[in-house]
Amino acid sequence: MKDADSDSIEDRRTFLQKALPAPVALLSLLQGQDRKAESKEESEPAYNPAEHYYGMGIDPGLCIGCGRCAEACKAENDVPREPFYFRTWIERYVVQTSGETVVTSPDGGIAGFSPVAEADVLRTFFVPKLCNHCANAPCVQVCPVGATFITPDGVVLVDKDYCIGCRYCIQACPYGARFLHPVTLTAEKCTFCYHRLVKGLVPACVEVCPTQARIFGDLRQRRSPLHRFMRFNKIQVLKPHLNAEPKVFYANLDGEVK
Amino acid sequence: MPQQVTRLAVVFGILILALVLARSQLVPKTFGQAGHYRAAAVTEIAAAKIHYAGHEACAACHEDIAKTRSAGRHRNVACEVCHGPAADHVAAPTDVHPSAPKQRGRCPQCHGYDSARPTGFPQIDPVTHNPVRPCISCHQPHAPETPREPEACGACHGSIARTHAVSAHALIGCTRCHETDRRHKTTPLLIRPSKPASRAFCAGCHARDAGSPKEIPRVDVTTHGERYVCWQCHYPHFPEAK
Numbered sequence: 001m002k003d004a005d006s007d008s009i010e011d012r013r014t015f016l017q018k019a020l021p022a023p024v025a026l027l028s029l030l031q032g033q034d035r036k037a038e039s040k041e042e043s044e045p046a047y048n049p050a051e052h053y054y055g056m057g058i059d060p061g062l063c064i065g066c067g068r069c070a071e072a073c074k075a076e077n078d079v080p081r082e083p084f085y086f087r088t089w090i091e092r093y094v095v096q097t098s099g100e101t102v103v104t105s106p107d108g109g110i111a112g113f114s115p116v117a118e119a120d121v122l123r124t125f126f127v128p129k130l131c132n133h134c135a136n137a138p139c140v141q142v143c144p145v146g147a148t149f150i151t152p153d154g155v156v157l158v159d160k161d162y163c164i165g166c167r168y169c170i171q172a173c174p175y176g177a178r179f180l181h182p183v184t185l186t187a188e189k190c191t192f193c194y195h196r197l198v199k200g201l202v203p204a205c206v207e208v209c210p211t212q213a214r215i216f217g218d219l220r221q222r223r224s225p226l227h228r229f230m231r232f233n234k235i236q237v238l239k240p241h242l243n244a245e246p247k248v249f250y251a252n253l254d255g256e257v258k
Numbered sequence: 259m260p261q262q263v264t265r266l267a268v269v270f271g272i273l274i275l276a277l278v279l280a281r282s283q284l285v286p287k288t289f290g291q292a293g294h295y296r297a298a299a300v301t302e303i304a305a306a307k308i309h310y311a312g313h314e315a316c317a318a319c320h321e322d323i324a325k326t327r328s329a330g331r332h333r334n335v336a337c338e339v340c341h342g343p344a345a346d347h348v349a350a351p352t353d354v355h356p357s358a359p360k361q362r363g364r365c366p367q368c369h370g371y372d373s374a375r376p377t378g379f380p381q382i383d384p385v386t387h388n389p390v391r392p393c394i395s396c397h398q399p400h401a402p403e404t405p406r407e408p409e410a411c412g413a414c415h416g417s418i419a420r421t422h423a424v425s426a427h428a429l430i431g432c433t434r435c436h437e438t439d440r441r442h443k444t445t446p447l448l449i450r451p452s453k454p455a456s457r458a459f460c461a462g463c464h465a466r467d468a469g470s471p472k473e474i475p476r477v478d479v480t481t482h483g484e485r486y487v488c489w490q491c492h493y494p495h496f497p498e499a500k
């Protein structure tokens with residue numbers, strides 16, 4: 001009796017030992033196959049994200065407020081044409097002699113700006129704005145489903161198929177760089193024209209800027225134009241106290257710019 | 259083993275299996291591969307269509323225009339700034355043609371006067387600057403030059419000229435204070451006019467012992483604001499003293 005009992009226990013143990021990991025092993029086998037299939041697809045383009053770390057430099061002293069960047073952004077990325085959806089836009093700051101600062105951005109600056117009354121103006125200038133692609137991005141931290149993320153090359157992207165449209169990221173962005181797409185009802189923002197970067201092109205706004213007020217490049221490569229821009233200018237980022245570590249760098253920025 | 263423990267173990271086993279199966283079905287395949295996101299999304303975003311081909315693509319066929327442009331003042335203005343997105347034209351050159359803006363409205367988007375634009379950037383007042391005529395009838399857009407040298411300083415420095423014209427200094431010509439090389443008219447940013455470098459220049463009229471007409475305001479230049487050149491405090495184009 002005793003022998004038979006211990007045998008059956010032994011059998012049950014070996015059965016469980018063999019049977020329990022089987023579905024797990026099966027699953028991992030299936031996933032492994034998927035992984036292999038995808039890595040084959042990914043290896044085709046020569047682009048390696050680990051070799052890059054992107055940022056943008058902006059010199060407001062060169063910006064003429066022509067709005068070509070905002071226009072090119074809308075055309076390149078099929079951004080809705082309504083005057084309140086922007087991935088990049090231009091603001092005009094008018095610091096008045098009274099000390100008050102008036103910031104305007106009619107239609108993001110695409111159609112230009114109406115003239116300012118010169119009598120009360122202490123100084124006035126344009127500032128282009130866009131997503132700052134923060135290294136410590138608040139929008140990524142608050143996303144409840146992992147639909148927004150930072151790629152290895154330092155670009156903050158939104159997975160529109162996975163976004164649930166909860167708008168947390170839009171609230172969390174300190175730079176107002178996100179909006180809810182009116183048709184897909186998912187969060188939208190600047191991608192640094194990621195589809196252009198992987199093909200070796202610069203973002204559309206940088207391509208069309210007629211005065212080179214926007215500089216794009218690799219933060220880690222010394223030979224990139226951005227590296228030179230950072231060496232030869234006094235650099236400031238927007239809202240540095242928030243510790244979001246933004247990667248859009250402004251040269252000689254006025255203290256009124258928020 | 260007691261019966262209730264066995265049953266509970268079976269129920270737990272089924273639940274765990276159901277969880278593992280549901281996870282494998284519901285969580286996207288590539289989720290978590292590179293981080294807390296769907297790795298395939300990066301590939302999908304990277305596959306988006308390009309609309310702006312880039313100026314290198316234009317230069318590959320339009321060599322002559324690219325050469326003209328590279329020597330002119332618009333050398334850093336990409337083709338698609340004026341002609342619009344041209345990736346479709348690159349893909350099918352004979353079927354799709356980019357626009358060529360010939361209307362007068364387009365150039366002032368950059369060259370219309372706005373005080374927020376940086377000093378020295380060429381700007382005109384679209385209302386008064388040769389009204390009605392399209393810009394390209396005088397200016398070659400690929401390598402723009404001013405058709406003739408500007409006669410008066412006010413052609414470019416309109417804001418200063420308007421202020422100066424109603425000031426007490428209205429009768430003093432610009433070149434009396436600014437030594438201006440002739441080349442400033444053709445290369446305004448490279449060759450710059452001078453500004454009075456010393457207090458002695460203004461003292462020529464405004465010192466107590468200057469031989470100028472009596473109605474001109476006088477100061478003691480040896481004691482009055484001695485650490486500054488006069489124009490660092492007084493705006494000479496519209497002096498406040500009467």
